[in-house]
Amino acid sequence: MDEKRSLGQWFVVQTLSGQENKVRDSIQRQVQLGDAVGVYEAYIPTEKVSEVRQGKKTTTTRKHFPGYILVRMDLYDPQTNIINEDAWYFIRNVQGVIGFIGGGNTPMPLSESEVNDLFRQTHEEEAIKPKISFEIGETVRICDGAFENFEGAIQEIDNERGKLKLMVSIFGRSTPVELEFWQVDREL
Structure with a gap:
């Protein structure tokens, strides 16, 4: 894992239904502009599935967790363990975000094993799964x-x-x- 990828922790953010891509793109755009203090990346775990529609085989991308995205960020100050208000409000104020998952006002980050499992599932070069x-x-x-x-x-x-x-x-x-x-x- 490169050094840039090791910054921050992964948190689950709930979005309005069907707004996952829009929220992810908005966060990524602000990160690239340097406006997102303490936020590094937004990610949607997906997989490719195949099905037959109207007699033709089609391949689509399906979200593992519809209505949720993952955000890698520094939500807590490492020394004091107090919430980084800038990062908290930045994510909360993105249009389409409902809030953080886990812990109410003190969201829990995903464990390293949970993150590794998610990325292993979505990055494995596997055959397209049937729907x-x-x-x-x-x-x-x-x-x-x-x-x-x-x-x-x-x-x-x-x-x-x-x-x-x-x-x-x-x-x-x-x-x-x-x-x-x-x-x-x-x-x-």
Whole structure:
């Protein structure tokens, strides 16, 4: 971790629903201008998910914690442990911010292990996750490919490759079929 990244502690800030990007951008802009005393960075933990919409596979970005952002800042003076009023009011006065999470008027910073877990989850080079998670034994309908409109029971799930192995009844015989997550729909 570089020296600049080690400044401050991470705090969770609640925002108005749907205003996370706007709040993050506003904070980042003020940090770049040098107006944000004791505030270093704002971050939104996200992940990429895939789903089928109107018969087409789409990839979207989903927020881990909708309505919340993380802010790295010096909220407390290191010697006196008293709240840094400039940093406190700067964040509280950003349009779209509701307040800090944890501890009422004395917010608790995230622990180092919590921060490491969050960044590990969002920075790992992993396959795009499916928006829907499946369970073994669940019955699904195939919505794409040669077996379109057939139903099958899930036998195996390969989250890393984004594939399912289904047992499909074809001409009265159970046949294993391997499909991608986006090629099936949950039965309703």
